[in-house]
Amino acid sequence: MSAKPDPSSETTCPSAPSEAETANQLPKLTPAEFRAYNRLAEHMDYFHAHFRSTWDQLYTACCNNKRPSGVSIRQFLNMGSEFISHLNTHHSIEExxxxxxxxxxxxxxxxxxxxLNQHKEIHKGMDRLEEFLEACRTGERELRLQEMKSxxxxxxxxxxxxxxxxxxxxxxxxxxxxxTLEEMKRLRM
Incomplete structure (x- = not known):
């Protein structure tokens, strides 16, 4: 039979340091070290900027209830489909x-x-968007930008x-x- 430990004699386990605490404990990075450590973030942000830009074009059209000037319905539907295809490829490579x-x-x-949980949620929406765009493309439904906005x-x-x-x-x-910096040099994206 084991005795219940005396709470006054218990020691507490230290919790893991937060990101801010860890950054404060580590030496300041030189500009070259910062660039080396930040390389993947910059590379990822380059791709993400493209997704943001395309999203903005699609979403602005939906909010204004008007396709961009000079863009046909077919081109607009293709823009949406390409957005889905590129994002799907991007996520596949990441995963x-x-x-x-x-x-x-x-x-x-x-x-x-x-x-990865975010990927799953995003893909549910991408699937809905793909179905919507395909139905518009085949003529099953009319392109209604307010519906697409939803x-x-x-x-x-x-x-x-x-x-x-x-x-x-x-x-x-x-x-x-x-x-480490050496490991960062070997990481490829």
Whole structure:
């Protein structure tokens, strides 16, 4: 029979330091070190800027209830389909190659964690958008921009949060917590 431990004699386990506490404990990065550690974030943000730009064009058209000047219905539908295709390809590459490599040291990129859960939510919306665009393309339904806006609204918030979260997670101060400069040179994206 075991005795209940005396609470006055218990020691508490230290909690893991927060990102801010870790950054304060680490030496200040030189500009060259910052660039090396921030390289993946900058690379990711380059792709994300394209997604943001295309989203803005689609969403602005829906909000204004008017396609961009000089853009036919067919071109507009293709713009939406290309957005889905490019984002799907981007996520596939991340999930098959980039995330597993990063997950070897970074819990943020492991299955069942925030970034991959965001992918799942985004893909639900992308599937709805793809169905909507295809129905418009085949003539099953008429292109109504207010309806398309509702579809975009179903996943826009999580998409924009995800674009920011990924870049922030790949930022220099977070990357230096897990990787050495030599390892950073070998990381490919």
């Amino acid at each position: 098959q190659y980039v995330f597993p490599m990063l997950a070897s040291k970074m819990p943020e990129f492991r299955r069942g964690v925030h970034l 579809v975009l609204d179903s996943f826009g918030k999580v998409l924009w949060e995800h674009l920011d979260d990924e870049v922030r997670t790949l930022g220099a101060e977070n990357m230096r917590r897990y990787w």
